[in-house]
Amino acid sequence: MLVKTRFAPSPTGFLHVGGARTALFSWLYARHCGGKFVLRIEDTDRERSTQPAIDAIIDSMKWLNLNWDEGPYYQTKRFDRYREVIDKLLAEGKAYKCYCSKERLEKMREDQMKAGLKPRYDGHCRDDHSEHDPSEPYVIRFRNPDDGTVAFDDMVKGHVEFKNSELDDFIIQRSDGTPTYNFCVVVDDWDMGITHVIRGDDHVNNTPRQINLYKALGAPVPVFCHLAMILGDDGAKLSKRHGAVSVMQYREDGYLPEALINYLVRLGWSHGDQEIFTREEMINLFTLDAITKSASGFNTKKLDWLNAHYMKTMPSSEVAKELVWHLNRLGLTDLSQGPNPEDVVKNYAERTHTLKEMAQKALCYYQDFEDYDKAAVKKWIKDGSVDILKDALESLKALDSWDALVIDKTLEDLAKRCEVGMGKVGQPLRVAITGTAMSPGIGDTMVLAGRERVLARIERAIAHFGA
């Protein structure tokens, strides 16, 4: 059997990490099985679906490198097909027109709640339509079985069973003639040959209704796999106040897609004690039975750790591409006035956790900075610092090769000569060159900044602090 999975977001907002994890698991399972992965946009709610949301979802999927084999399909382009299926259901008596007013429905729900019952449609329009003028507005409901149970063996939750008496005749077509979610998913998954439905567990309660529809349609019922939700850092439901929730926000915050993917794959899935997975390993090892049942909380610190790991271990040319994107975002478009971004990556990968941070720190190698960091100045610019800067300036000017090791050696000699520790030499220079007390080894820092810029900045610092 050819395995086919799908990711079917509704374009009512950006792609958040929960959705991304669902997409990842669906994608991984398809790839693991050598099957197909489908992207489908569930936009039947025309009020809330937007083009920017569609774009954001697609951009996110591309950035995460979750490629799809089919689609994107749009439900709004399949209305003819839905109509056809509804007509068939209607003709077979498996669906019916309902003329109940929203007021009646609302009152019924209220009464049922008050009586301690689960609100459900009472089947008022099931059989008798004689009192209604066919021109009245109506919705179409699916005739759910009255007796027995619906059960399914979820790949994550295990055996789940519902009584049909708990379910009701849900609406499959609105009064404006458009079909609804619970109906469209079934028709789509059937038409598209989806074998495994991997989705959030907020859909568990929809599943029995959908299974009844599959059966009424004579369609094969797919395997279901319901993923527990992802919570915020604080254990509460993910929301805007958690800062980054959208995938593209993580990009803006300086994370690599590789890191986010690796982080997400371990959220609700595991393979022994392994934490780091290449794409190939994920694909090879990913199975549905290793998915956790319980909800998991998002832990930004661990993401940071993974991001740092990937910044350090990925080819610097790859990381540099993403770094350039961040430098551009900071308004730096001309990189010709500074070092090769790859060299920035090599020097900063192990001293920063995000590319955003790296880009900010690297800015001083491309353009002049305004102010010196106050704390750094206070701590490191002391009596004698200016003299050391002057001394260093002369020694550096005399060098005929601008090499990190040579520079380090020169400054070490200077420290010895002046009978001070390297801290009193390296730190004032660091402040002079970067404006801060934090940078790579002083020789590497100077190579990144370049000879001319270094000499100019030392002179500037001498003038500034010597006054």
Add this chain to the structure above:
RNA sequence: GUUCCCAUCGUCUAAUGGUUAGGACAUCACCCUUUCACGGUGGUAAUACGGGUUCGAAUCCCGUUGGGAACGCCA
């Protein structure tokens, strides 16, 4: 309210009846060190509770508590 789902260190998780309950992130201590980091070594830290079943339970069953989801002419 009704139905469904869930429950191992702070967090992500391992252990599918027998382990001193393991790993990772975070945290703490020490080492390394010209800054910031990286790295290394070690430590603190968990089976929600109560009953069963069993020679033996984190693991199986029941209950309690706690959390979550669904109950729309949203998806």
